[in-house]
Amino acid sequence: MDDLAEALDRALPQTQCTRCGYPDCRSYAQAIAAGEAGINQCPPGGAEGVASLARLTGRPALPLDPAHGREGPRQLAVIDEAWCIGCTLCIKACPVDSIIGAPKRMHSVLDALCTGCELCVPVCPVDCISLVDATPGHTAWDAWSQAQADEARERFAFHRMRLVRDKAENDERLARKAAAKLADLPTASRIEDPAALARKRAIIEAAMARARERRGTGD
Template sequence: MPMFENPTLIDRINALLPQTQCGQCSFQGCRPYAEAIASGVADINQCPPGGDEGIRDLADLLGVSPKPLNTEFGLHKPPSVAFIIEEDCIGCVKCIADCPVDAIVGAAKLMHTVIASECTGCELCIAPCPVDCIIMQAAPPNNAEKTRAQKSAQAKRRYDARCSRKEQEEAEKAERVKKKKQAFLKMQAAKK
C-alpha cells in the first residue's frame, strides 16, 4: 500500500491484486486493472492469479457481492514459478526483457536462471523463448508459505524498482542522443 495517509480507491484496489503484472485480466498490469475496476470499466472477477480470495477481498472493499472467476480470462492455478532448462538455454535474453519483476538473471549468450523466490509465476517469459526452455513448476515451499499480501507487496516493490530502472535507462539514453546531436551540430557549424 502507498506510504501516504489517504490512499485512493485505485491504490486500495491495487494493493489487493497479486501484482503479477501478467495481463490475463486484459489490462497491461495490476494498476491499470485497478483503475479500470475503480472506474467501472472492468469487473472484479478478471484476475486468475488472485483467484476466489482476491475476488472476495475486492468485493468486500467495494461493497458488492463476490462472483465466480470469469474463466474467459483464465483459471486460478496453484502458485508456480518459471524454471529454465539450463542445457537448452541459448542466452538470447528475451525472457529477461519480458520479466516484470526482474526475477531472471543472465547475460547475452550465457545461460539464464530464475530467482524462484522473486518469480510471480506470470508466465510472461515463456512466449518469447525461441527454444522453449522455460517451464512452470510448483512454487518452492518458502514461496508457498508467504501470505498473499506478502507476495503481492514483494512483487510490487520489484515491479516498481524495474519501472524506475527502465525510466532511468530511457532518460540516460535520451541524454546521450541529445549530446550526440549537439556534438554533430557543433561539428557541422565548425565546418562552415
C-alpha cells in the same frame, strides 16, 4: 476514487501477469474503481481474491471469468541451461526483475521472486523456458502470501522506474553522440545551409532537454 483504486491494488496479488486484460495490477484496480472492469478477472487472486474485491467495492462476489483463466497453483519459470542463448528477451519481459543474466550468457530465475506471471515464456525464441507448479495443492492466496505480494509490488515499481531511467540515459547518450558528430563536420558543411544546421541543433537540444527532464535534473 483514488483511495478505492489504491485499496483495490493492495488487495491484488501483484503478479503483474496481465491476464485480467490490463497491463498491470494497478491499471486493473483503477478500472474496477471506475466501474470499467469486473472484480472476477484475476486468476492468481482466485475466489478469495474476488471476495476481497467484492467487500471493497460493495459488489456481489462472482465466479472467476473463465475468459481470463482459471485459479490454480502458482507457477514458477524454469530456464533450460542447455538451450538458453542469452538473448535477454526474458529479462526484459519480467515485470519484477526476477531473471538475471547477461547478453550471450545463460540466464537464471530467482525462484523466490518469480510471480509466475508467465510473460517470459512467449518471448523466448528457443522455447527454453517452462513452467512448473511451485505450490502443488495450494492455489490463489493459499499459495501466495501478502508479504510476497507487497514485495512484488515494490519490485514492479522499481522495474518501471528503471525502464524510464534507462530510456532517459539512452536518449541523452544518443543526443550527445549526434551533437559530437555534428561538431566534427567540416566548417564548409556546417555553414553551407544555416537554416538546416539550426534545425538540426534545435532537434538535438530538444532531445537532450527531454532526456534531462526524464532523469529529473535541470542540468
